[in-house]
Amino acid sequence: MSDVKLFRIDDGSVHELPGEALQVEKSLQVLFEANLEQLLGIRFLATEHSTGSVHSGRIDTLGLDEDDCPVIIEFKRAVNENVINQGLFYLDWLLDHRKEFQWLVMEKLGPNIAKDVDWSAPRLICIAGDFTRYDQHAVKQIARNIELIRYRKFDAGLLMLELVHAPKQSKSIATIVSGGATQIASVTEEAVEDPYLSARIESKIRKADPALLDLFEGVRQFLIGLGDDVQVKELKYYIAFKRLKNFTCVEISPLVRVVTLFLRLDPTTVELEEGFSRDVTKIGHAGTGNLELTLRSMNDFAKAQPLIRRAYEGS
Structure with missing residues (x-):
């Protein structure tokens, strides 16, 4: 569990702001997608993107980062959900469907950006209220560009993001x-x-x-x-x-x-x-x-x- 705490200072006294990490609701995904650049430096491309009848899946969020690398974002809605394996499945799908992704970039961001998509370091970002120790151990054993981000919502409309794991070097x-x-x-x-x-x-x-x-x-x-x-x-x-x-x-x-x-x-x-x-x-x-x-x-x-x-x- 996260040990991050947030306090308000008031006339020399401190008061802890209670934080919560509910199961990720659709409204939180919508909030992220509407503010991807401010939160993560990623340009939004698509939500619930279908991988077709053969793969039979939907990618929560597709984006393009500030280095023009493709990004898949998956939201973990339950503690026991295996979002990492699911994200890896979608990452493999993405690498097999580069033209489809570039066409999406062209439609959303224009042809000049589409031709510069950089496939050297595609990213998988998993966002959750919390991760188990097994999640954190698993990503260390996988030689892929996977990031785990934990969130907390606090009173007074505050949102905290904590980078739990990221590959040290691409x-x-x-x-x-x-x-x-x-x-x-x-x-x-x-x-x-x-x-x-x-x-x-x-x-x-x-x-x-x-x-x-x-x-x-x-x-x-x-x-x-x-x-x-x-x-x-x-x-x-x-x-x-x-x-x-x-x-x-x-x-x-x-x-x-x-x-x-x-x-x-x-x-x-x-x-x-x-x-x-x-x-x-x-x-x-x-x-x-x-x-x-x-x-x-x-x-x-x-x-x-x-x-x-x-x-x-x-x-």
């Missing part, structure tokens, strides 16, 4: 030292393989010189070290670091020898510095986040750290 970047030269190699852990999609970011990493690799690795280690809940997801053009939502996206550019960060921070709350930080709210870019930081040295990285922490804490 792809990890490991430093390998061989023959005196430092190289970066990709190690697949808990994602569906698609070598073509990850080739761009991998090739950039491999072309970087040792100094740039040191800077990149320092940034990566710092981001991972912010908390046990940090997830790493390697995509076509960048590497995303997230909690419930992305808080930092990282690019590496070997030709100009910079590491570029996109932070989920309001640029108007930051004193911008030419050549280091800029507002990209109205400038097209890969990755999420409207504050761009350009790192050319460890000194730039040191300046960036307080802003990175702010983005992490706000995510």
Whole structure:
């Protein structure tokens, strides 16, 4: 059971707000679907999506996340419901029906987004009032991109989301030292393989010189070290670091020898510095986040750290 408690502070005294986790009602699913972007950074596509007469099932919610990866959301309506196995069944169905999913994206979000759907790391999110210890153990044994999210409803119209489990890394970047030269190699852990999609970011990493690799690795280690809940997801053009939502996206550019960060921070709350930080709210870019930081040295990285922490804490 969850041990999260919420208190109201009133004139030096604290009063616990009673929380409840009822069986998931349809109204809660409707609430999530109407606010998916605000809650989870996911664009809503469909509800109760039929998998056809052969598979005979209905996916609770289909969406596309901020990295253009497909997302299946399943709501666990009873403690003994095996929502994880059900979700895995739908995830396999999704991978076998990519064209159908992309057609749905085209209808809802337009052809430009549909052509950029990233199949390297499709996600399964299970939402419940609570999970058993068997649920949490099971997902650790399954090499798939599965997230467990527990919710609590409190008085005064408060909704709490708790990330119970998430794969630490969709792809990890490991430093390998061989023959005196430092190289970066990709190690697949808990994602569906698609070598073509990850080739761009991998090739950039491999072309970087040792100094740039040191800077990149320092940034990566710092981001991972912010908390046990940090997830790493390697995509076509960048590497995303997230909690419930992305808080930092990282690019590496070997030709100009910079590491570029996109932070989920309001640029108007930051004193911008030419050549280091800029507002990209109205400038097209890969990755999420409207504050761009350009790192050319460890000194730039040191300046960036307080802003990175702010983005992490706000995510």
